[in-house]
Amino acid sequence: MxxxxxxxxxxxxxxxxxxxxxxxxxxxxxxxxxxxxxxxxxxxxxxxxxxxxxxxxxxxxxxxxxxxxxxxxTIAGGSVADDPRLVTKILLGLNLALWFAVLGAGDRLVDELDLVGRLQYYYGGPVEGVAEGQWYRLLTAMFLHQQLMHIAFNMLSLWWLGPPLEAALGRVRYLALYLLSGLGGSALSYLLASPGQPSLGASGAVFGLLGATAVLMRRMNYDMRPVLALLVLNLIFTFTWGNIAWQAHIGGLVVGAAVAYGLVHAPREHRALVQRATCLAALLVIVAMVCVRTLQLTP
Structure with missing residues (x-):
């Protein structure tokens, strides 16, 4: 009442x-x-x-x-929506749709969409990857999963972290945060991981949402202990479990926190300018990492 x-x-x-x-x-x-x-x-x-x-x-x-x-x-200047979960639902749907597509098509679809810097196929096959101009892999890998537990964990995390951020930031800003976080994770993986090491999953974007949640809670003077404990726990898993691309987690976390800071701390009188500049700066850093690595891998 x-x-x-x-x-x-x-x-x-x-x-x-x-x-x-x-x-x-x-x-x-x-x-x-x-x-x-x-x-x-x-x-x-x-x-x-x-x-x-x-x-x-x-x-x-x-x-x-x-x-x-x-x-x-909203607190970030976005429009208040009737359904503060709409974008989160769409993102969930895209991840699930691609997972079902992988179940139907098998590894062939994974090979075409996962993140790989440069992969020489056996039996005289072609050399392909992000270094050969397949930049789309930086994006498609964000929505690609193979294992049930992998997609289940990422989608549960997205459903838990996404709606409060979508409500607080507004749909457009929230979507920009998600995509930039995922691309940041892909770019750092491309930059630091072995060029032939495949990578896939929404973990980079999810870690970006986790970093953004911490920034928002600090902005709202919330108790930081729960989110910090969750962050520390996830970082422990990142660096102790096998077959985890830690570069994607760290890249998504850093980009997500940085973008969220610009979104919620932008001064009211210059809010749109500061927020656009923040997102553009994050995108330029991502492009720079991709270009540097491509130059390293290209003869």
């Missing part, structure tokens, strides 16, 4: 910070500038000054108050 505007009886979460008035289990250090109720990223609506809760936005849009609040915005 919603509390009356101005009420000080906000639910308090276990960590000491108040809980969102609509989601009491979510700690937050941000309050509505009109009614002062605590609000989480999903409930934040950007106003001319600070953030407002959905209740005040609804009331203001019908009474002429707070005209800026009539156009709901």
């Amino acid at each position: 919603d509390q009356a505007p101005g009420s000080s009886d906000a639910p308090e979460a276990a960590g000491g910070l108040p809980g969102c008035y609509r989601h009491p289990d979510r700690e937050t250090g941000i309050s509505c500038t009109r009614c002062e109720r605590p609000i989480c990223p999903e409930c934040m609506v950007s106003a001319s000054v600070g953030f407002q809760c959905p209740t005040c936005v609804k009331e203001g849009s019908g009474t002429g108050h707070a005209p800026q609040a009539a156009r709901p915005r």
Whole structure:
């Protein structure tokens, strides 16, 4: 049940910070500038000054108050969507569709889409890979899986991390974050791994979402211990388990955190410019890594 505007009886979460008035289990250090109720990223609506809760936005849009609040915005300046999970669902669908395609086509499809720098096929086959101009592999490898446990773990992680970020950033910014994180992981794998070592999976993008979650939680003054513990645990698995491309994990993590920082810390008066510059800078770094490695592998 919603509390009356101005009420000080906000639910308090276990960590000491108040809980969102609509989601009491979510700690937050941000309050509505009109009614002062605590609000989480999903409930934040950007106003001319600070953030407002959905209740005040609804009331203001019908009474002429707070005209800026009539156009709901996320903490990163994106449009508030009716379904904050739509892009995550589409990404899940693409990963699953390609996995089923692999089940039907077999290893031949994997050989055509996985990330490989330069691979000399046996029996006089052609030399092919990213170094030969097949840059599409940097992207297709992000959606490619073979093992059931591999895709299950990545998709569960995507479903857990994705929707809160999509709600907080908006659809376009969230999609840019996901794609740049995945490409960052692919680029670092291409740069550092053996040129003939195949790599595939959404792990780089998922690690980017994990890094972005940490940045967002820090921005919202949330308790950082849960996400930091999860990050440390995943890094331990990255460097101790076999057959894991650690380069993809680290590349995705670094790019995801950097892009998220630019998205949520961009000053309001220059928000669009700073956010576009952040994404462009990340893309240029990715292209630079690919070009450097290609020069190294090309005679």
